[in-house]
Amino acid sequence: MIPGRVLVPGEAHGEALVTTDALSFWGGYDFHTGQIIDRHHPLAGVCARGRILAVPASKGSSTTTAVLLEAVRAGTAPAAILTTGVDAFFALASIVADVMYGKSFPVIALEPADFASLVTGAHLVVDRDGRVSVS
């Protein structure tokens, strides 16, 4: 059980998709499909829809939040996002998705050492208190 800081609360479970490289969703995420499209990124070509995306932070464009909001509306967003530091962009997208569509997703900040213990493919469960466990 990994304790995290809740930026946006919620419950989620799914397959972990882990990267150590920051990601811009604008120019990096196709909200029609949920696929990561940034060719500079190691996850290029991978689909993050419905998965627990562990990414240290957002980078680049201010429009990352709007892309993520579109993804929530289209049903192509990750089930939860786990970060290292406090990432306001991911949190904002979830908060506005809650306001607009009543559909938020959990955004949880983990300690770097805990983040480093995550592995792609593991089945993760996120609870409302920001705890992440492998099931």
Add this chain to the structure above:
Amino acid sequence: MLDGIDGPAAQLAMSIVVRMADVYGASELMDISQAHVDSTIYLGDATLEFAERLASLGARVAVPTSLNVSGVDECGWKDWAVSPDWAAKAARQMLAYERMGAVPTWTCAPYQTHMRPIFGQQIAWGESNAIAFANSVIGARTERYPDLLDICCAITGRVPAVGLHLAHNRAGQLLVRLVGVPRALQEDDQFFAVLGHLVGQLAGDRIPVLDGIVVSPAEDHLKAFAAAAASSGCVALFHIAGVTPEAPTIDAAFQRRAPEDTIDVTMADLRDARRQLTTADGRELDMVILGSPHFSLAEFRALAPLVAGRRRHPRVKFLVTSSRFMKEEADTAGVLAPIVAFGAQITLDTCILASPMLPPEIRTLMTNSAKYAYYAPSLLNTRVTFGSLADCVRSAIEGRVVRDESVWQSA
């Protein structure tokens, strides 16, 4: 405001600002006196529904507010591959933000309009290049505001009192030293864009301080640096010793603290970074694209003599993206006519990344913009060659990619 006394739109906007203050860990809110809204970029139904929800609730901006690019050139979209449905919805989104009382600047370079903020001014700006420019080159103070929050700050006039709004968080963290980078290269038209692309990767989200710049960069070179560093990395503030206002000296830029880390940049690093910006391999060329961030009057002035009396190759399109305001300035200054006579097209108030303009037969681009070079391969599925302004013009005339490599090879 939270109680609804200022109306339902202000209540909704403030509820989002307050929830974000919690996320940031802010203990209080503070006033801003200006905003720049990037939420204008139309992506799909969600961005439109958000804008129209606020507008229909009667939202009004509380501070002078400029608007970033939109999703459509209202007058020119029919010349391109934009669908009527996209154009109509993007225009509705524009109207929603205009109804809120914002100034229809429609540009990603608001710092080159009459809305330019001043040193020390507290502002809430979206658009990654504009954030980096306002903080670094002007010394105004903004956090890195994402789309959807920028407009909430504009409506409430309030922001969480955190991050780059506070002087002590503006100190440099990473020292980047240029080692053996000669003046001749620093004077090259491509240098600051390439350096920005490299520094963005090195810095990530740390505040870089550059040492070793021996030239006085033009404003558009600093613009190119900011846009590149905010694309390849997460740079919202940088200092250049002897150039930017909070860095009269290295020591001042670090607020007399020691750098957390020091990285040396050599010619080899710069050559690598320049190479990364080119993803095309042949000489084929379908289109030259200039103007990310939006082309300025100084850039129109620089382009005009290069194209005067010449004509682009009939197979190669030549597009400049800018704002309606800047096009008028260029026209008044007499520098637009030779550019149009060359066969250039001008797209206003949007760009090729924000509007689905390009027809599928456009496969290979050439640009002097590191931001276009960074995003076009992923967003547009095109291949790109990066070069100087003069290279771009010469290539458009010859109908194939031509680059003058002399200064990058010999230096």
